[in-house]
Amino acid sequence: MKFQVIIIGGGLAGxxxxxxxxxxxxxxxxxxxxxxxxxxxxxxxxxxxxxxxVPLFAEAGVVLKGNPAKDSWRFTPSGSMQKVxxxxxxxxxxxxxxxxxxxxxxxxxxxxxxxxxxxxxxxLSQQGVSCKVKSFSLPCLKTLRxxxxxxRSVGIAKKLDCRINxxxxxxxxxxxxxxxxxxPQVFGLTSPExxxxxxxxxxxxxSFIGTMPPSVPGIRVQMQLKKAFEKAGGTxxxxxxxxxxxxxDGTVRFIRTRNLDSHILTADNYILASGTFFSKxxxxxxxxxxxxxxxxxxxxxxxxxxxxxxxxxxxxxxxxAGVVTDxxxxxxxxxxxxxxxxxxxxxxxxxxxxxxxxxxxFKVVKKIxx
Amino acid sequence: MPKSxxxxxxxxxxxxxxxxxxxxxxxxxxxxxxxxxxxxxDIATGASGRNHGLLHSGARYAVTDRxxxxxxxxxxxxxxxxxxxxxxxxxGFFITLPEDDLExxxxxxxxxxxxxxxxxxxxxxxxxxLEPSVNPDLIGAVRxxxxxxxxxxxxxxxxxxxxxxxxxxxxxxxxxxIIKEGDTxxxxxxxxxxxxGAQEWYAPVTVNAGGIWGHGIAEMAGxxxxxFPAKGALLIFAHRVNNIVxxxxxxxxNADILVPGDTVCIIGTTSTRVPxxxxxxxxxxxxxxxxxxxxxxxxxxxxxxxxxxxxxxxxRPLVSADxxxxxRNISRGIVCLDHEERDGLKGFVTxxxxxxxxxxxxxxKAADVVCRKLGLERACQTAVTPLPGSELxxxxxxxxxxxxMPTTYQKATTSRAGASARxxxxxxxxxxxxxxxxxxxxxxxxxNLDVHSLTDLRRRTRVGMGTCQGELCACRAAGMLAAAHGxxxxxxxxxxxxxxxxxxxxxxxxxxxxxxxxxxxxxxYNHVLGL
Numbered sequence: 064m065k066f067q068v069i070i071i072g073g074g075l076a077g078x079x080x081x082x083x084x085x086x087x088x089x090x091x092x093x094x095x096x097x098x099x100x101x102x103x104x105x106x107x108x109x110x111x112x113x114x115x116x117v118p119l120f121a122e123a124g125v126v127l128k129g130n131p132a133k134d135s136w137r138f139t140p141s142g143s144m145q146k147v148x149x150x151x152x153x154x155x156x157x158x159x160x161x162x163x164x165x166x167x168x169x170x171x172x173x174x175x176x177x178x179x180x181x182x183x184x185x186x187l188s189q190q191g192v193s194c195k196v197k198s199f200s201l202p203c204l205k206t207l208r209x210x211x212x213x214x215r216s217v218g219i220a221k222k223l224d225c226r227i228n229x230x231x232x233x234x235x236x237x238x239x240x241x242x243x244x245x246x247p248q249v250f251g252l253t254s255p256e257x258x259x260x261x262x263x264x265x266x267x268x269x270s271f272i273g274t275m276p277p278s279v280p281g282i283r284v285q286m287q288l289k290k291a292f293e294k295a296g297g298t299x300x301x302x303x304x305x306x307x308x309x310x311x312d313g314t315v316r317f318i319r320t321r322n323l324d325s326h327i328l329t330a331d332n333y334i335l336a337s338g339t340f341f342s343k344x345x346x347x348x349x350x351x352x353x354x355x356x357x358x359x360x361x362x363x364x365x366x367x368x369x370x371x372x373x374x375x376x377x378x379x380x381x382x383x384a385g386v387v388t389d390x391x392x393x394x395x396x397x398x399x400x401x402x403x404x405x406x407x408x409x410x411x412x413x414x415x416x417x418x419x420x421x422x423x424x425f426k427v428v429k430k431i432x433x
Numbered sequence: 434m435p436k437s438x439x440x441x442x443x444x445x446x447x448x449x450x451x452x453x454x455x456x457x458x459x460x461x462x463x464x465x466x467x468x469x470x471x472x473x474x475d476i477a478t479g480a481s482g483r484n485h486g487l488l489h490s491g492a493r494y495a496v497t498d499r500x501x502x503x504x505x506x507x508x509x510x511x512x513x514x515x516x517x518x519x520x521x522x523x524x525g526f527f528i529t530l531p532e533d534d535l536e537x538x539x540x541x542x543x544x545x546x547x548x549x550x551x552x553x554x555x556x557x558x559x560x561x562x563l564e565p566s567v568n569p570d571l572i573g574a575v576r577x578x579x580x581x582x583x584x585x586x587x588x589x590x591x592x593x594x595x596x597x598x599x600x601x602x603x604x605x606x607x608x609x610x611i612i613k614e615g616d617t618x619x620x621x622x623x624x625x626x627x628x629x630g631a632q633e634w635y636a637p638v639t640v641n642a643g644g645i646w647g648h649g650i651a652e653m654a655g656x657x658x659x660x661f662p663a664k665g666a667l668l669i670f671a672h673r674v675n676n677i678v679x680x681x682x683x684x685x686x687n688a689d690i691l692v693p694g695d696t697v698c699i700i701g702t703t704s705t706r707v708p709x710x711x712x713x714x715x716x717x718x719x720x721x722x723x724x725x726x727x728x729x730x731x732x733x734x735x736x737x738x739x740x741x742x743x744x745x746x747x748x749r750p751l752v753s754a755d756x757x758x759x760x761r762n763i764s765r766g767i768v769c770l771d772h773e774e775r776d777g778l779k780g781f782v783t784x785x786x787x788x789x790x791x792x793x794x795x796x797x798k799a800a801d802v803v804c805r806k807l808g809l810e811r812a813c814q815t816a817v818t819p820l821p822g823s824e825l826x827x828x829x830x831x832x833x834x835x836x837x838m839p840t841t842y843q844k845a846t847t848s849r850a851g852a853s854a855r856x857x858x859x860x861x862x863x864x865x866x867x868x869x870x871x872x873x874x875x876x877x878x879x880x881n882l883d884v885h886s887l888t889d890l891r892r893r894t895r896v897g898m899g900t901c902q903g904e905l906c907a908c909r910a911a912g913m914l915a916a917a918h919g920x921x922x923x924x925x926x927x928x929x930x931x932x933x934x935x936x937x938x939x940x941x942x943x944x945x946x947x948x949x950x951x952x953x954x955x956x957x958y959n960h961v962l963g964l
Contacts, residue, residue, distance in 0.1 A: 103953070105961045139963025141925060176862045176872060177905075179912040179962075185921030211842060211863040211871055273961050275905055340949045341956075347944040368719060371943065375936035375955070376929065376964060381943075382952060 065329050066092045066298070068431060069318065071305045071356065072336035072344065074099030075417060076408025076424045078288040080334050083119055083425070085295040087432040092298040092328065094305050094320055099342050100409070104281030105273050106248060107137050107150035110418025113425045116149070123291030125284050126152040126255065131418075136160045138245075140179055140273050142186020148418055151280045153248055153258050155270035162187065164243035164268070167194035170234055171247060172201075172219055174208045177275035178247035195241075199233040201226060216274045217282070220252040227257050231264035242267050247274045251283055305337075308357050310396060315357070315404050332431050335359075335386070335394065336408045336424070344410045345384060352384045357404070359386045360395040362412035385412035392427050405430065443469040443601070443636040445803050446621055448608050448650055450474075451481035452584060452789055454642035455591035456796030456815070461803055462598035463818065464811035469634055470592070470600055471623060473607035475889045477588040479644045481789060482892060483715075483747025485667065485692045485699050487678065488512060488520055488580035489790045492527060492552060493685055495544035496537075501766055502548040505790050509578060511816050512587075512793070518822040518831065518851025519587040523693055525579025525678035526560060527552075528571045530731060533683050538573050541682055545577065552577050564677040566733040579678040581694045584789055585892040586849060589882055590820040597821065604883050611639070611654040611781075618654060618780040627885060638803050641783040645712050645750040651783055656776045658783055659753040662712050664746050666721040667701030668729070668942065671740040671900050674698045679732045688728030695848070696868065696899065697742060700729035707748065715746035717941045740946045742902065743938035752786040767791060769798045771806070780806070822851030845869035849895060850877075864913070865906035867899020875910055879917045887911060887931035903935045904954040908962065925964075932958060 068084055070077045073095025081091045112131035120127050129135045129149040135156040136144045144160040157163060167187055169180050180196045187194040203222045207213045223230055227250075234244060248271045251258040258280075262269050271280070293299055300320065309316040317327040337344030337356065346355045352363045352370070363384035364370055370381035386394045386406050393400035405427040408420040443466075447458045450472025458470040472478075491505030513520055529535050538554065545552035553576045560567055560574035567574075596602055603623070610622040612633065620635035641658075643650045648660035673693045681689035692699050703721050722744055730737040752768045768786035772778040784799035797813045804811050825831040832839055832847050835855050839847070842863060847854040860873030878884050878893045887903075887910055890896050896910050897903035907928055915924035932954070943951050958964045 100956065103956055103961065105963070137963075139961075141962045141964050142921070143963045145963045174862055176864065176909045176912060179908055179915075181912055181915035181921040182925055185915075185925070208862070211840075211860065212866060214862045275908055276957060276961070278961070340952045343949075347948050349944050367944065370948075371940050373937075373940075375933045376959065379955065381948065382955065 064092075064323070064326055066090050067330060068332045068334060069094065069328055069330040070334040070336055071318070072099070072338055072342065072408065073289070073299065074336065074338050074342065074408065075101055076420045077334070077336035078285070078292060079116065079119070079421060079424045080336060080407055080428055081297050082123065082288060082292045082295065083115070083428045084432055085292060085297045086119070089432050090296065092300060092330070093292065094300045094303050096304040096342065097302055099285070099338060101281045101285040102278060103276045104278045104284070105139075106154045106271075106278065106280045107147040108417035108421070109147045110416035111422060112148045112418040113422050115425050116421050120288070123287050124255070125287050128152060128154065129156050138162055138186070138270065138272060140183060142182040142184075142189070151284060152255055153251065153271035153280045155268065162190055162192055162243070164192055166241045167192055167243045167245060168237060168239070168241040168267070169194055169196045169245045170237055171196070171198050172204055172249065173198040174204070174214055175219060175247065175249070176214070177216060178272075183245060183272065195239075197237045199230075199237060201229055201233060216247070216249050216279050217252060217277055219249040220279045223250060224252055224257040227260045227264065231261055234265055238267065244269045246271050248272060248279045249274065250279065252279050253283060253286065255283065305356050310357060310401060313399055313402050315401060318356075331403065333404045334427055335404060335406045335410055337410050339382070339385070339409050339415070352381065354386050354410070357394070357396060357401070359401075360398065361385065362387045382415065383413055385410050387412055391430055392423060438467060441632065441634050443467045443634065444638070444807060445469070446471065446634055446636045446639045447642055448621065448639065449642035449644060449647065450476045450588075450592070450604060451479050451642065451644050452477065452588045452591070452792040453481075453644065453784055453787065453795050455588045455595065456792045457640055457642050457784060457799045458595040458600050458602070459591045459598070460796040460800040460813060460815050462595045462600040463814050464800060464804060464809075466803070466807070468595060468600035469636065470595060470602045471606050471608055471621065471634075472604045473626070475604050475885070475892060476592055476883075477585050477892055479646065480747045480749060481584050481588055481644070483745055484584065484665070484789055485690055485701050486581050486584055486694045487690060487692045488582040489788070490525060490577040490579045491548055491550050492525070492541070492545050492577040492579065493680060495548050495550060496541055497685065498766075499544070499548055502544070502550065504767075504794060505788070506548060506550045506578070508791050508794055509580070512582060513580070515816070515819045516582070516587055516590065516823055517819070517827040519583045519590065519820070521581045521694070523580050523677050525577050525680060526564060526567065527575040527577060527680045527682035528560065528567060528732070529573035529682045530568060531570055531572055533681065535573050538575060538682055542575055550577055564675055564679065566675045566735055567679055568731060568734055573682065575682060579680070581678065581692050582789070583694065586822075589893050590822050593821050593882065602883060604889070605885055608650065608653070611650075613655070616777055616779055618778060638780050638782060638806050640799055640803060641781065642785070642799070644785065645709070645748045647750065647783055647785050648709060654772070654778060654781050656772050656778055656781070658770065658785065660709065660785070661751045661753065662707050662709055663749040663751050664705045664707045664715055665702030665749060666717045666725065666744065666746040667699055668722065668725045668744050669742040670698050670700070670736060671742045672697070674733050674735055674739055681732065688725045689732070691729060691732045691736070695895065700725050700732070700736065712748045715748065717744035717746050719941065722941050741942040742900065742947070744941040745938050750785050767795050767798060769795070769802060771802050773806070782806070822853045825852040842869040842871050846871065846874050850874070864909045865894075865896045865899060867901050867906070868895040870894045870896050870906070872913065875913055879914065886927045887914065888934060890914070897931065897935060901950060902939060902954070903931060904950065904957060907931050929964065
């Protein structure tokens with residue numbers, strides 16, 4: 064099978080590259096092994112973001128709030144304020160590191176323990192904002208509660224998305240003059256409509272705050288981008304994994320995937336957007352950190368003891384590991400650039416955030432589709 | 434006429450909430466004494482919680498230390514009866530590999546038999562059939578009554594029973610001074626690490642059961658106990674590779690025991706002398722990890738490709754047996770010192786040395802001395818009375834007696850709490866999916882088992898001990914602790930500390946899938962939660 068561009072990785076970088084190229088008339092295939100960082104998204108992007116992302120996502124139905132070049136603040140589930148650039152529409156952004164509200168209701172589905180209401184309430188009271196934590200229940204959640212492993216974000220969203228009026232009614236009953244309602248991100252799994260409908264139905268501002276994984280808005284956005292990519296004519300190889308590649312004379316000749324093992328896949332250009340350890344863009348053994356598909360040059364400390372910081376909350380050197388490229392984002396193999404291969408997203412060595420992933424992606428897109 | 438006590442007066446003060454202290458408190462309380470137990474951290478924080486969890490048959494010591502071997506097999510049989518919910522009756526193999534001397538086997542079996550340990554030579558082929566994970570190259574195998582024991586559960590059950598018999602238990606409370614008058618110990622001064630409050634406690638007898646830290650406690654009392662800290666490093670694997678304990682049939686050496694426990698298995702140990710000052714902060718070195726992996730794969734080759742969960746190290750409280758401070762004659766045997774006889778210091782007893790396996794016997798010896806000093810004749814009952822949780826027998830009998838159709842998490846709860854599972858309310862959610870810990874079980878532990886932090890909770894419920902190492906459950910449990918203790922700030926600091934404690938054990942072995950999991954955890958706590 065032959066494509067103009069083959070993209071390895073269906074996360075934020077891979078989907079953005081695919082969608083953008085496809086819109087420019089470049090035929091692409093995305094090889095996606097499944098879960099990626101979007102499924103565990105905080106619902107927001109930090110770091111310098113390219114302007115192009117806002118209109119591109121909007122065409123796919125993904126509304127991004129905020130300013131790509133200027134910091135805003137989001138309220139986190141641990142009760143702190145965090146600097147971000149852009150956010151999905153579920154999230155409320157603030158211009159300063161302070162919540163704009165005088166009285167807040169934190170409403171949680173009864174029995175949902177993946178939403179740390181105590182930390183959120185504490186964060187609000189530290190800002191001097193008065194708040195109350197209350198739980199609400201709907202009959203449809205009862206069956207979920209009976210099975211102890213199903214009271215999770217996605218399970219709740221599946222039940223509540225089609226009962227927004229009932230949810231609005233339940234929240235209405237809890238309201239006592241609050242001007243802000245904090246809810247967990249358990250709405251809008253397949254479309255942003257439930258999020259919008261709830262905002263319309265409740266007479267107070269609503270801020271949807273992240274839960275323990277998986278991320279409902281993250282899954283939604285991933286699906287929206289994938290659909291838009293396919294609608295634009297792209298080929299999405301779902302649940303497949305690139306397992307081997309042939310490189311000769313500094314050029315990728317073909318790759319093979321697990322599901323299409325009798326075929327070779329070829330393209331004019333290849334984009335490696337396979338992410339880091341979680342998505343297996345990088346692997347490690349006792350001895351080394353390496354890039355498993357092409358065997359590219361990786362920048363990371365050689366001694367294993369140097370991969371880590373003692374404090375788990377400090378920057379970890381292993382998390383900055385990644386492939387090394389030339390100025391045109393061609394990765395190096397044995398010190399030489401691979402001329403029809405580009406690297407984008409968190410597979411690149413250095414500090415990682417969504418802004419950096421998107422910036423490198425648009426840079427690669429421009430190199431390919433001049 | 435019953436004696437009247439003030440609030441801070443007791444018959445005996447026990448210092449140390451490890452297994453020895455907990456056992457001593459239980460024994461004394463069952464003999465009708467008014468007991469105070471003081472622990473500066475939490476139960477089983479030291480060596481009691483940092484070992485293999487091996488229910489020794491005594492076979493390991495049969496050739497080199499007959500007395501220890503006999504003690505082990507006797508206590509082994511007692512623990513099967515009184516602590517059935519903490520014990521897994523797996524049996525053990527002592528295997529001979531081609532590089533070992535098969536002649537040692539005959540001597541080994543002879544010594545076991547002499548010590549009263551059932552030791553049965555089995556055919557290598559039969560050994561491979563019974564334990565498929567064993568090194569297939571083995572040339573000999575002996576089957577002995579080894580097993581596994583959960584030291585946290587055992588310690589918690591002893592502590593709970595002490596309380597049920599009227600003992601007062603203070604965790605996170607540190608002894609800052611031994612109160613003396615002339616040549617007599619009158620009690621202790623403590624500081625409460627949660628509230629910061631200082632207090633004084635009095636009793637005619639104080640027992641030093643501080644394990645390796647007993648060295649410092651004795652010093653505080655003005656006497657010397659010659660301790661020789663020996664660090665032992667171990668690795669936990671993410672799967673229960675073996676169902677039968679695997680040992681090497683040779684003179685005891687490094688990394689030659691593989692013990693299955695709950696959902697995991699554990700290889701260990703190394704043995705290195707360490708300075709006393711380092712006992713509070715043991716770190717596992719890359720060399721120790723290499724050694725454990727290389728030697729472990731000789732027992733069960735699949736360990737070479739099994740994901741490692743954690744590395745950890747404990748400190749054995751070895752003592753010079755003959756009061757010789759140079760430590761020429763170090764014993765693993767039990768050392769019970771009446772400091773009145775030894776040093777002329779009245780009202781002070783040290784119980785140390787020994788092993789997890791012989792904790793009950795150590796406690797009995799200490800309680801005998803306490804009673805003698807108090808002029809009381811009271812018989813020890815701990816060898817025959819089941820611990821709370823073991824009243825209905827082992828796991829299978831208990832499950833059968835409690836439920837007709839147990840859910841998987843009710844079974845998991847019963848495997849940890851034994852018969853006490855009947856007191857645990859059905860929770861609405863699973864806090865820890867890896868270990869199937871329900872919110873009901875977490876709630877029960879917070880209310881009944883002296884839980885002040887996530888680490889305390891982990892020791893009692895296995896929250897955070899599974900494959901994900903606290904990735905998902907730490908935040909859930911922290912939320913429940915925040916609600917129970919009414920302080921979000923404390924719970925959030927606690928969560929940070931807990932994640933760092935988990936990371937300390939991950940760091941030495943973070944590569945492959947473990948590193949993937951660590952990255953994922955980092956995303957959740959740093960980015961999603963915004964800590």
